[in-house]
Amino acid sequence: MPSIAVHTHVFQRLSKATALAMGMPRLRQAYVPQPVVDRSAADLRAYIEGQDPISRRPFMQEVIDGLLSPLDEADAQGLTFERTTPRLVEPDTEDGLQRLFEKNCWTDMLPIVLPTEARVEAMLRGTSHPRDKIVGRLRPTAFREYWEFDVEKVAVNAVMAGARPEYFPVILALASSGISARSSSTNSFATITVVNGPIRNEIAMHSGIGVMGPYNHANATIGRAYGLLSQNLQGGSVPDDTYMGSLGNWYAYTAVIPEAEERSPWQPLHVQKGFKPTESVASIFFGGWYTHAGYGPRATWQEKMRRSLAAVEQYSEPLFVMDPIVARGFVDLGFDTKEKLIAWCADNALMTAREYWDNQWIQYLMRPRAVAGVEPYASRLKAKPDEVITIFQPSEINIVVTSSSPAGRRRARGR
Amino acid sequence: MSQQITVHDPRGYPPKVVGKRLAPRLTTLDGKTVYLVDCLFDNTDVFMEQLRQWFAERLPAVNVRVIRPQKTWSDDEAMRAAIAADGDAAILGVGL
Numbered sequence: 001m002p003s004i005a006v007h008t009h010v011f012q013r014l015s016k017a018t019a020l021a022m023g024m025p026r027l028r029q030a031y032v033p034q035p036v037v038d039r040s041a042a043d044l045r046a047y048i049e050g051q052d053p054i055s056r057r058p059f060m061q062e063v064i065d066g067l068l069s070p071l072d073e074a075d076a077q078g079l080t081f082e083r084t085t086p087r088l089v090e091p092d093t094e095d096g097l098q099r100l101f102e103k104n105c106w107t108d109m110l111p112i113v114l115p116t117e118a119r120v121e122a123m124l125r126g127t128s129h130p131r132d133k134i135v136g137r138l139r140p141t142a143f144r145e146y147w148e149f150d151v152e153k154v155a156v157n158a159v160m161a162g163a164r165p166e167y168f169p170v171i172l173a174l175a176s177s178g179i180s181a182r183s184s185s186t187n188s189f190a191t192i193t194v195v196n197g198p199i200r201n202e203i204a205m206h207s208g209i210g211v212m213g214p215y216n217h218a219n220a221t222i223g224r225a226y227g228l229l230s231q232n233l234q235g236g237s238v239p240d241d242t243y244m245g246s247l248g249n250w251y252a253y254t255a256v257i258p259e260a261e262e263r264s265p266w267q268p269l270h271v272q273k274g275f276k277p278t279e280s281v282a283s284i285f286f287g288g289w290y291t292h293a294g295y296g297p298r299a300t301w302q303e304k305m306r307r308s309l310a311a312v313e314q315y316s317e318p319l320f321v322m323d324p325i326v327a328r329g330f331v332d333l334g335f336d337t338k339e340k341l342i343a344w345c346a347d348n349a350l351m352t353a354r355e356y357w358d359n360q361w362i363q364y365l366m367r368p369r370a371v372a373g374v375e376p377y378a379s380r381l382k383a384k385p386d387e388v389i390t391i392f393q394p395s396e397i398n399i400v401v402t403s404s405s406p407a408g409r410r411r412a413r414g415r
Numbered sequence: 416m417s418q419q420i421t422v423h424d425p426r427g428y429p430p431k432v433v434g435k436r437l438a439p440r441l442t443t444l445d446g447k448t449v450y451l452v453d454c455l456f457d458n459t460d461v462f463m464e465q466l467r468q469w470f471a472e473r474l475p476a477v478n479v480r481v482i483r484p485q486k487t488w489s490d491d492e493a494m495r496a497a498i499a500a501d502g503d504a505a506i507l508g509v510g511l
Contacts, residue, residue: 001499002440006508023434036509037457044458045465060469067449067504068440078434085426091419106425115423138427142488149427156423186511233427360457368455368486 004066008034009053013240014184021145023078028066032059037360088117101160105238108227108253112160123155126168131155136176138234140184140242149175149233157232161225166203167218170195173282174226181230181252182237183286187361188245190288192319193226193256194400196270197280200258207260208404212321223254251288257402263324264401265331266338285398287316296326297333302348309349309392315361317396318345323403338399346394353383356391445476447503452494453483456510466506 007015009031019027031054032047039047052059092100097114101107113119124131129151136154137146154175158168174181174193181191195205206216214220231237261268261277270281292308312318322330335341356362357380370377376393383389441447449470451463463481470479482498484491498505 001502001505002438003505003507006506008509008511011510021432023432024437026437028437032462032509035511036459036462037511039458039461041461041465044462045469047462048465048469060473063506064444067444067506068442070440071437075437078436079432080434081432083429083432085428086424088421089424091421093417093419097420097422101425114420115425116420117423120423145430147427147429152423153425153427156425159423160425228425232425235427235429363457364455365487368484372485 002028002067004028004030004063006030006032006063008032008036010034010240011244012054014242014244017241018143020079023080025079026075030059030062030066031055105236106228106232107160108224108231110253112228113162115156115159119159120152120155123159123163123165123168124152126155126165127151127172129172135172136178136233138175138178138180138230140180140182140234140237144184144235144242147233147235149229153233154229157229158221158225161221161228162217163221163225164203164217167222167225169280170199170203170222170282171225171229174222174284175229175233177282177284179284179286180234181226182234182243184237184242184244186244186246187289188247188249189286190249190251190255191226192251192285192288193223194269194283194285195222195256195258195280196261196268196283197275198278199280200261205258207258207263207402211257211260211402212255219256219258220254223256226256227252227254249288255288257321257400259400260324260402260404263404265324265327265336266399266401269398269400272338285319289313289316296323296329301333305345306348306350309345310351313361314351314356314359314391315365317392318349318398320345320397320399322399322401324401327399327401339394342394342397342399345397346390346392349390349392349397350388351391352385353380353387353389354385356380356389441504444474444504446478448478448480448501450498450502450505451479451481452498452505452507453481454507454510455483455487459509462509 007029012031015029019025031052033053036044048059050059051057052062055062094114098111101112102109131152132150134148134150137148139146154172155168158171163171179191183189200207203218205218236242259268268277269283270279271277275281290312292311294304294308309318330341366377370381380389451466453459453463467479467481470477482494484494
């Protein structure tokens with residue numbers, strides 16, 4: 001059936017690149033100005049009666065021509081072609097290669113360790129998996145095509161990040177997760193990874209003072225490797241093409257922390273999720289949108305926590321990162337398990353239904369589920385505008401204990 | 416620093432692109448049913464309603480219907496079947 005897709009103009013490069021990757025480079029597409037969100041009906045009518053900002057022709061003429069103009073031979077065939085990436089790049093000097101990698105957007109715009117054959121060989125000694133084993137596939141967003149990769153390609157990116165071979169099992173696990181640390185979403189999502197189990201200590205990850213800062217080689221380079229491998233193995237993370245995050249995200253440079261299991265009064269995160277304490281697990285939290293910071297529980301902690309919970313974007317579930325002093329403070333208040341504190345947070349993450357639904361991402365993602373009767377969204381939709389509703393379920397809230405307590409601090413992060 | 420060295424390419428393996436032919440175009444929209452597919456982005460419903468009204472005012476011989484998938488970012492087979500059953504063309508849109 002003839003069809004035409006309508007986009008806002010900022011998505012021109014992305015929409016054309018996607019059509020090409022789908023084998024339909026001549027897919028009919030028309031454009032209106034951005035934004036559509038928050039524009040009035042009159043504004044949108046003006047878009048419809050105005051010009052396509054890309055073709056500079058009347059928008060509706062583009063639409064109607066897209067449905068009526070006869071196809072030519074190229075339209076009827078589509079376009080079939082192979083794309084390949086070589087194993088090695090052309091030899092050059094170190095400076096030349098650094099410039100090439102930067103120019104091709106293969107870096108995070110910081111200098112990288114060049115992935116020589118010797119360095120990649122050394123990295124591969126960090127795993128028992130064969131170098132040519134396909135270990136995963138990634139894509140920048142749900143409507144793009146997956147790219148595959150083998151162990152060797154992951155090792156190349158691990159070298160570039162400055163990682164050591166002993167870190168490679170963690171990096172390989174992140175690569176094979178299917179979750180990209182370089183999402184193309186306009187929301188500028190990043191990932192935060194929490195590492196649990198014996199491997200934390202085996203590779204000298206740091207869960208002490210400054211755990212989230214630039215103070216440990218393993219923490220820093222594992223997170224950087226996850227970002228680099230995501231962008232390079234999925235086919236890029238290039239603004240206007242394979243990256244559309246509005247503001248970008250500092251967490252995208254590196255965001256990997258181990259839980260301080262030995263100093264936590266509670267079960268480790270991975271045990272909560274059903275793994276054995278002796279298993280090593282990397283948990284990926286997708287979001288990284290905001291950070292709220294605070295101190296440990298004092299007389300008014302409930303008010304502060306309620307404000308913190310209500311301040312988050314309600315589609316972005318919170319991950320609490322706590323210093324052990326803070327965690328023990330909650331234990332003293334009777335929260336002797338994470339689950340009890342999580343339950344309190346779920347009961348106290350509150351806002352009016354009006355505020356909940358007045359959020360474009362909630363409208364986009366949750367409203368269709370609410371209309372389809374999926375709970376708890378359906379009940380939230382039924383609530384009167386001024387009715388106070390809970391915005392997170394316990395399963396959407398996570399707590400991690402880390403650092404070594406020079407002073408009690410907690411942070412709530414958007415997943 | 417002037418010595419040449421060989422390094423690995425860091426990119427993954429892209430899939431083969433397989434060409435898909437476009438559907439033949441119509442010769443006229445008069446008397447045809449055109450579905451406006453609301454992709455569920457915030458305010459897209461308002462855009463599609465304005466588009467529906469434009470057709471009603473400017474091209475009243477076109478039968479225009481707005482339709483929505485059940486879920487965001489999903490290939491809604493039931494919706495596609497409904498469009499295929501009695502539709503002649505589709506206009507899909509629009510995000511952000």
